[in-house]
Amino acid sequence: MIDEIIEEEISPPAEPGFWKESWYQLTRNRAAMAGLVIIAVFALMAIFAPLVAPKDPLIQTISARLTAPFTDGYILGTDDLGRDLLSRIIYGGRISLIIGVVSVGISLVLGVVLGITAGYFGGWVDRVIMRIIDIMLAFPYILLTIVIVAILGPSLMNAMVAIGISQMPRYARVIRASVLAEREQDYVLAERSLGTNNLELMFRTILPNALSTTIVQATLGVGEAILSSAGLSFLGLGAQPPTPEWGLMIASSKQFITSAWWVVTLPGIAILLAVLGFNLLGDGLRDILDPRLRD
Amino acid sequence: MLKFILKRLVLLIPTLLGVITLVFFMIALAPGDPARVMLGERANAEQLAQLRSELGLDQPLSKQYLLYIGRVLRGDLGKSIVTQQKITDELSARLPATIELAITATIFASILGIVLGVAAARRRNSWVDYSTMTGSLVGVSMPVFWLALVLIMIFSVGLDLLPTGGRMDVRLYFKPITNYYLIDGIIMWFREGNSDYFVSALKHIILPTVALGTIPLAIIARTTRSNMLDVLNQDYVKTARAAGVPEGKVVFRYALRNALLPVITVIGIQFGMLLSGAILTETIFAWPGIGKWIYHSIGARDFPAVQGGILFISFFFVVINLVVDLLYSVINPRIRLK
Numbered sequence: 001m002i003d004e005i006i007e008e009e010i011s012p013p014a015e016p017g018f019w020k021e022s023w024y025q026l027t028r029n030r031a032a033m034a035g036l037v038i039i040a041v042f043a044l045m046a047i048f049a050p051l052v053a054p055k056d057p058l059i060q061t062i063s064a065r066l067t068a069p070f071t072d073g074y075i076l077g078t079d080d081l082g083r084d085l086l087s088r089i090i091y092g093g094r095i096s097l098i099i100g101v102v103s104v105g106i107s108l109v110l111g112v113v114l115g116i117t118a119g120y121f122g123g124w125v126d127r128v129i130m131r132i133i134d135i136m137l138a139f140p141y142i143l144l145t146i147v148i149v150a151i152l153g154p155s156l157m158n159a160m161v162a163i164g165i166s167q168m169p170r171y172a173r174v175i176r177a178s179v180l181a182e183r184e185q186d187y188v189l190a191e192r193s194l195g196t197n198n199l200e201l202m203f204r205t206i207l208p209n210a211l212s213t214t215i216v217q218a219t220l221g222v223g224e225a226i227l228s229s230a231g232l233s234f235l236g237l238g239a240q241p242p243t244p245e246w247g248l249m250i251a252s253s254k255q256f257i258t259s260a261w262w263v264v265t266l267p268g269i270a271i272l273l274a275v276l277g278f279n280l281l282g283d284g285l286r287d288i289l290d291p292r293l294r295d
Numbered sequence: 296m297l298k299f300i301l302k303r304l305v306l307l308i309p310t311l312l313g314v315i316t317l318v319f320f321m322i323a324l325a326p327g328d329p330a331r332v333m334l335g336e337r338a339n340a341e342q343l344a345q346l347r348s349e350l351g352l353d354q355p356l357s358k359q360y361l362l363y364i365g366r367v368l369r370g371d372l373g374k375s376i377v378t379q380q381k382i383t384d385e386l387s388a389r390l391p392a393t394i395e396l397a398i399t400a401t402i403f404a405s406i407l408g409i410v411l412g413v414a415a416a417r418r419r420n421s422w423v424d425y426s427t428m429t430g431s432l433v434g435v436s437m438p439v440f441w442l443a444l445v446l447i448m449i450f451s452v453g454l455d456l457l458p459t460g461g462r463m464d465v466r467l468y469f470k471p472i473t474n475y476y477l478i479d480g481i482i483m484w485f486r487e488g489n490s491d492y493f494v495s496a497l498k499h500i501i502l503p504t505v506a507l508g509t510i511p512l513a514i515i516a517r518t519t520r521s522n523m524l525d526v527l528n529q530d531y532v533k534t535a536r537a538a539g540v541p542e543g544k545v546v547f548r549y550a551l552r553n554a555l556l557p558v559i560t561v562i563g564i565q566f567g568m569l570l571s572g573a574i575l576t577e578t579i580f581a582w583p584g585i586g587k588w589i590y591h592s593i594g595a596r597d598f599p600a601v602q603g604g605i606l607f608i609s610f611f612f613v614v615i616n617l618v619v620d621l622l623y624s625v626i627n628p629r630i631r632l633k
Contacts, residue, residue: 135313138613139605140571143589147605150593151325227438231575234440235590250441257448264448268441275436283432 022212025288032284038277046094053087057244069262077262079253085262088244089270095245096274099160099229100222106164108218111171115210116202118172119179130176133169141166145228149237156229156245159238163225174217178210212289219285223278230271246271300621310613312364318606319363322598323356350599372603377595382603386585391474392462393577393584397569399477399500400508405562408512409555412519416527416554417546427516434513443506443579450502457498460581464495476500503580507573511565518561522554556626563619570615571608 026032045052054073060081069077075086118129136144148162182188183206191205230247232238239245241252246267253263330346331338338346347353351362366373372382415427451459462476463469469492472479477500480493526532527550535545574586581587585604592600 131309131313135310135317138310138314139317139609140568140612142574143571143605143608146574146589146593147321147601150601151321223436227436230438231440234438234575235578237593247438247440250438250444254444257444258452261448264441264444268438268445271438271441272433272436275438276433279432279436 022288026284029284029287031280032288035277035280035282035284038273039281042093042097042274042277045090046097049090049094053084053090055084055087057083057087057091058242059083068260069266077260077266079249079263080256080260083244085266088249089246089267091244092246092249092267092270093274095156095239095243096226096229096271099156099163100225100278103160103163103167103225103229104218104221106161107167107171107221108214110164110168112175112207112214114168115172115175116179116207119176120183120198120202120206126176129172133172136166136169142228142231145232146235146237149232154232154237154240156233156239156243159229159232160225162232163228166228167221167225170221171214171217174213175207175210178213179206182206182209216282216286216289219278220282223275223282226271226278227275296625299624303617303621307613307617311610314609314613315364315367315606316360318602318609319360322602323359325598367606372606373599375592375600375603376597377592377600382600385588385600386603386607388474389583389585389588392476392582393570393573393586395475395477396500396503396507396573396577396582396584397566399504400569401511401562401566403504404508404511404515404565408515409519409558412516412558413523413546413551413554415516415520416523419524424520427520431513431516434509437509439506439510440575440579442509443502443576446502446506447579457502459502460499460579462496462499462582463492464499467492467495469495503576503582506580507569507576511562511569514565515558515561519554519558522557523550526550526554556623559626560619560623563622564616567612567615567619570611 026036054075060083061078062081065078065080069075069085071077077085079085079088114129114133118126139147145159145162145166148165149158152158152161179202188201188205191201196205229238230245230250233245233247234251236251239248241248249267250264253260257264330343330350330352334342334346344353351359354362370383372386374380375382375385378385411427411431415424418424447459450457458464469476469479472482476496477493480490480496483492484490527546532545532550535549536542540549571586573582573584574590576582577584577587578590585608589601589604589608592604
């Protein structure tokens with residue numbers, strides 16, 4: 001009983017209904033809702049790809065090579081091997097969403113652990129971690145990603161690892177900053193005086209307060225990861241044929257831009273829309289959750 | 296001020312050492328035997344041993360590391376495995392192409408970005424504002440390599456107005472002077488009264504400039520707009536308006552100057568990114584710069600070249616960011632006091 005009372009009094013100063021209020025505001029933000037709808041459409045297509053896609057994305061119909069859109073039942077036409085472009089784009093969405101989520105997941109895990117450790121312990125731990133982060137930030141993002149993949153070897157998994165590592169510094173920084181701000185707050189000191197151990201303090205007490213900024217970063221991060229992985233695949237450093245990955249689809253059909261505009265244009269529009277969705281939602285979330293970050 | 300600059304310069308040393316260290320270990324600890332990777336499966340033990348000793352791979356890692364730092368500090372980045380040329384020579388031969396493109400892209404992005412940003416801020420919530428903001432959001436969401444291909448499709452293939460790649464029409468048998476082709480074109484124009492070289496260089500750089508400049512353009516337009524909105528709401532602007540100062544003077548003389556301060560930082564950072572982020576653009580437009588060279592070195596598993604290339608670009612990036620910081624503190628003295 002007493003424990004419960006104490007628990008209640010020293011829990012972090014989260015306003016009642018913060019998330020509910022935020023959701024309400026989000027529904028009133030037209031741009032963010034547009035982003036959410038785009039993401040939802042891509043997500044649904046990705047989940048139900050076998051049901052939605054009119055054809056198998058890998059089946060080649062050589063007689064139907066480079067068929068123009070809206071002919072012979074190919075809604076978006078076919079590529080140079082006679083594969084149905086619409087089906088490939090739908091399955092490509094699956095891959096891109098997975099890449100986005102997994103890469104951001106990797107950088108979140110790394111960033112949270114490093115950021116929270118640095119901010120919480122301070123001192124030399126902080127200095128060492130932040131030094132490494134600073135050095136990583138001394139590399140231009142795209143270059144760092146390309147180099148990591150080049151070293152690990154070209155594959156989709158390695159592309160995700162590379163993107164995850166390259167994006168990690170920003171999460172580490174954001175989280176460290178929130179930890180520094182929260183560390184000396186009364187509710188944390190109170191928890192500590194009750195004998196709560198370090199791990200629990202870090203992850204259960206302090207981390208939730210860094211959540212809103214992190215959510216914004218992560219949403220924008222998914223879009224950026226999709227963009228980077230498409231670039232890597234385009235350079236031959238990401239997905240390998242015959243995977244229906246959007247960037248790879250553009251790369252493998254770029255020699256046909258003189259004769260078949262759709263093979264390059266359409267997968268690019270798919271990338272653009274998916275990334276736009278995450279950017280719209282991220283911008284909206286930033287306005288609502290984290291007014292400090294507004295540009 | 297001098298003290299501030301010195302302090303920043305001293306802080307640069309550990310960062311650069313860290314960059315060298317990271318680059319060294321990234322390559323040294325890469326999975327697989329670099330010699331085997333470079334020579335391919337068919338190499339025999341003798342060849343492998345020779346390359347290993349050539350690259351110093353038979354030494355203990357700590358010794359390799361110290362040797363590497365020593366060499367880099369002396370300005371020696373090693374030799375390319377493919378061409379057997381010094382990597383510093385390879386880099387300096389390609390640097391002008393990369394810098395030229397980064398500069399034109401930055402100019403394109405800055406001018407258009409500031410104009411659009413100011414226009415959007417002046418007519419907030421008008422169609423100018425909405426289309427600028429929508430456009431800039433689309434701009435940052437677009438894959439650069441795709442935009443480059445679409446530009447080629449429209450302007451080279453479709454309209455036949457601009458070349459698809461390269462820096463100069465090969466039929467002109469052009470011999471570079473400064474290696475900055477636009478400048479060379481102007482020199483030739485003065486020297487021989489022939490504008491062909493300049494026109495050709497200009498035509499070749501337009502599409503890469505637009506492709507490379509689109510993301511910075513979007514970012515600069517957004518930053519300009521939001522800073523301009525902040526400044527236009529400040530008391531001194533209101534006072535100036537109330538005092539009857541003409542609107543044009545309020546916007547361009549009073550507001551713009553202050554609104555542009557943070558924009559300058561953004562432009563500087565973007566310039567640093569462009570120097571490195573040009574890998575995709577340079578590859579697509581066959582632009583013979585450092586980005587394309589690094590890409591080909593990766594494909595050829597030429598690890599010393601990749602190592603040297605990244606190191607060089609990262610040094611550049613760090614130094615440019617420092618210059619931007621210093622420049623900003625010169626224009627805005629409040630930073631120094633912090």
